[in-house]
Amino acid sequence: MTDLDTFEADLREMLARRAKDVGDEANVVILHPHSGPRRLRRRSIAGAAAVIVALAGLTIGLWPGGGDSVDTGVAAAGSGPGPANATVVQHAEPQVVPWGTSTPSEDQLPAGYQLGSGQAIYRGDRASTPGVVVDAYFRSRFRGAPPPGLGASEVERTDRFALYRWEWTSSPGGEGDGGKPEGLGGWIYLREGDGAWEITAATTDGVDLVSLVSDGQGLHGRVTSTDESAFSLEAVVSDGSGQELQGSGELYASEQAVGVLDVAADVGPNQVQVRVQHVGGTWLSITELVMPQNILDTDLVVIVDPATDDGRAVAEQLATDERVIEWRRLEAPEARAMYATVLFRGPRFAEVWDDQASLVVYLVSLQNGTVLEDVTLAYESSVGVLVAAPLAPAQREQPIDGPESEVPDEARPGFEPVGLVVATESVSAPPVPVICLGVLGVQVPPNEITVVAQPVAADTPAEALAAFFEGPGQLPVFRKGLVELVGPDGAVSYGYRGEAGGLLMVIRLRDQSNGSFAVFEWEATAC
Amino acid sequence: MRLADQAHNNAWPAELEAFYAAEWTAFVRLAYLMTGRRDVAEEVVQDAFVSCAPRWAHIDKPRAYLRTAVANGCRDWLRRLKLDRERNARAPDADHMEPDELWDALGRLGERRRVAVVLRFYEDLPDSEIAEVLGCAPSTVRSLVHRALADLRREVKR
Numbered sequence: 060m061t062d063l064d065t066f067e068a069d070l071r072e073m074l075a076r077r078a079k080d081v082g083d084e085a086n087v088v089i090l091h092p093h094s095g096p097r098r099l100r101r102r103s104i105a106g107a108a109a110v111i112v113a114l115a116g117l118t119i120g121l122w123p124g125g126g127d128s129v130d131t132g133v134a135a136a137g138s139g140p141g142p143a144n145a146t147v148v149q150h151a152e153p154q155v156v157p158w159g160t161s162t163p164s165e166d167q168l169p170a171g172y173q174l175g176s177g178q179a180i181y182r183g184d185r186a187s188t189p190g191v192v193v194d195a196y197f198r199s200r201f202r203g204a205p206p207p208g209l210g211a212s213e214v215e216r217t218d219r220f221a222l223y224r225w226e227w228t229s230s231p232g233g234e235g236d237g238g239k240p241e242g243l244g245g246w247i248y249l250r251e252g253d254g255a256w257e258i259t260a261a262t263t264d265g266v267d268l269v270s271l272v273s274d275g276q277g278l279h280g281r282v283t284s285t286d287e288s289a290f291s292l293e294a295v296v297s298d299g300s301g302q303e304l305q306g307s308g309e310l311y312a313s314e315q316a317v318g319v320l321d322v323a324a325d326v327g328p329n330q331v332q333v334r335v336q337h338v339g340g341t342w343l344s345i346t347e348l349v350m351p352q353n354i355l356d357t358d359l360v361v362i363v364d365p366a367t368d369d370g371r372a373v374a375e376q377l378a379t380d381e382r383v384i385e386w387r388r389l390e391a392p393e394a395r396a397m398y399a400t401v402l403f404r405g406p407r408f409a410e411v412w413d414d415q416a417s418l419v420v421y422l423v424s425l426q427n428g429t430v431l432e433d434v435t436l437a438y439e440s441s442v443g444v445l446v447a448a449p450l451a452p453a454q455r456e457q458p459i460d461g462p463e464s465e466v467p468d469e470a471r472p473g474f475e476p477v478g479l480v481v482a483t484e485s486v487s488a489p490p491v492p493v494i495c496l497g498v499l500g501v502q503v504p505p506n507e508i509t510v511v512a513q514p515v516a517a518d519t520p521a522e523a524l525a526a527f528f529e530g531p532g533q534l535p536v537f538r539k540g541l542v543e544l545v546g547p548d549g550a551v552s553y554g555y556r557g558e559a560g561g562l563l564m565v566i567r568l569r570d571q572s573n574g575s576f577a578v579f580e581w582e583a584t585a586c
Numbered sequence: 587m588r589l590a591d592q593a594h595n596n597a598w599p600a601e602l603e604a605f606y607a608a609e610w611t612a613f614v615r616l617a618y619l620m621t622g623r624r625d626v627a628e629e630v631v632q633d634a635f636v637s638c639a640p641r642w643a644h645i646d647k648p649r650a651y652l653r654t655a656v657a658n659g660c661r662d663w664l665r666r667l668k669l670d671r672e673r674n675a676r677a678p679d680a681d682h683m684e685p686d687e688l689w690d691a692l693g694r695l696g697e698r699r700r701v702a703v704v705l706r707f708y709e710d711l712p713d714s715e716i717a718e719v720l721g722c723a724p725s726t727v728r729s730l731v732h733r734a735l736a737d738l739r740r741e742v743k744r
Binding site for chain 1: 614616618619627658665686688692703704707720722738739
């Protein structure tokens with residue numbers, strides 16, 4: 060068992076043990092839809108928080124109750140434009156800011172986006188404080204004027220960076236007009252640049268832009284929202300000058316509290332700015348940033364490589380029962396077919412997942428064969444992102460050799476060949492992969508069975524297995540170390556055993572009526 | 587009319603009552619692992635049941651629906667807690683913590699990572715179902731879990 064397995068087992072054990080902190084006596088049925096004591100507790104928490112916030116004086120009320128008469132000019136700190144009972148208070152003692160390394164919503168941002176170096180979406184006037192810049196930014200972004208009840212408060216600040224939290228303090232329609240929009244809030248990131256504060260990004264809790272990518276040919280991907288309300292979500296794609304581009308869209312959230320909005324814009328290599336806002340009579344939220352450019356460069360290729368100590372680009376020939384190591388370049392589609400999950404977004408950006416092996420990912424110039432960038436993914440962290448920074452080849456030159464300079468297997472450090480099929484066993488019952496059991500002993504979730512769409516017949520089971528692997532996109536993992544399993548009726552299957560001995564995957568063959576064999580389905584554990 | 591009042595005035599369907607009786611403890615345990623607070627867990631679960639009562643007849647997969655509602659409630663609470671701590675620079679609520687290194691480390695994870703870890707390693711959900719709960723792509727779930735495990739390992743090794 061690896062350290063990773065042990066750690067995950069410890070984690071499972073801890074969770075199961077701590078769950079028992081809630082004993083069965085909690086199963087006192089409380090069938091009243093409302094629960095007085097619990098409601099009171101929440102109010103007391105919220106009330107205490109409100110008092111603390113009020114005492115701290117950190118809340119900045121940004122807008123008066125009426126929107127039409129708002130002066131959208133940048134106001135000096137402390138002089139408004141807040142409502143009569145609002146004050147703008149400078150943060151007394153800025154805390155140590157982990158800004159840029161551990162941000163509140165980094166998981167929501169597009170892959171490859173760097174908060175510290177992202178292009179500004181709004182730049183304030185010189186000498187304006189961050190609070191005033193946030194105020195002016197909101198005025199510039201919301202139709203007509205920002206709705207009353209939308210506020211922002213400073214959370215962290217250094218000389219160079221500031222982090223603001225925006226949220227609703229009351230209904231956008233004012234007092235007596237329903238409740239404030241529940242669950243809508245987010246973060247605003249500011250950076251000091253050339254004597255003025257600028258905003259690099261605004262985010263909304265639950266609005267996820269992580270799959271958006273601008274690859275030099277267009278913007279594509281999807282925006283997802285976990286908003287539980289019935290608001291709609293609107294995405295606006297614009298160029299650097301603010302001109303709206305084709306590709307904007309609108310989504311109406313479903314009752315499942317999850318919405319998906321596909322975004323696609325043919326913007327070429329131009330800079331793209333994305334703004335996503337909830338709409339409910341007025342704009343209710345703000346998510347905005349300039350997309351990072353992950354440019355497709357046809358002179359580059361990504362090579363995914365089982366990790367070796369020699370630093371060369373290699374690829375395994377895995378689809379035969381005779382293991383062959385071949386030194387060759389892999390094109391992206393090949394790499395994608397070979398490994399569990401490989402997400403390519405153009406050779407300048409690759410995200411690689413593999414739970415089975417350590418990998419090295421290289422970015423290689425096809426013109427001169429130099430390795431421009433590489434990332435090693437160890438077994439315990441076999442996931443990584445490779446973003447090709449504009450490195451000069453001289454900085455990271457590593458010549459790679461072509462097929463003519465093959466190195467024998469035995470010359471590779473620690474090389475131990477593993478055949479496609481390593482043993483044959485008799486089994487007393489049809490083999491089934493291990494089944495995940497939940498805490499109540501229920502199968503959670505069911506194993507996954509994939510039926511082979513076009514079975515390829517062969518004379519022997521081994522040949523049928525090889526033919527199956529040679530088919531495009533067939534079972535990209537478990538391509539070595541298989542065990543041949545022969546059932547009491549002579550039926551042949553192939554399985555892959557995990558470290559604990561259980562089968563993780565079973566490939567089932569069918570004896571055709573004409574004496575040939577073919578793989579007709581495979582089943583993998585869902586654990 | 588507020589939802590709670592609305593639900594209060596209407597009797598719950600018998601099926602919902604039975605579901606409530608059968609699943610209450612399981613959901614409180616799930617919410618407890620996500621929030622670290624039993625009182626909060628009970629409140630979140632109560633709110634989730636109340637919110638689903640008016641639309642019970644239209645819910646095809648009640649357990650999945652409740653799981654999502656509970657996860658959202660826990661995330662809301664964790665966000666408020668984080669904000670409260672940031673504003674007031676208070677230490678974690680020691681009253682609710684027992685000496686347990688891994689448990690403590692779990693409590694320091696970001697809300698999405700914590701919820702993802704609980705759904706993966708306690709509920710044994712696959713990426714696709716966790717993604718539905720969190721409203722993100724399955725690849726994001728893998729990233730969240732991977733980063734969460736890295737954080738936990740780093741914290742525990744300290």
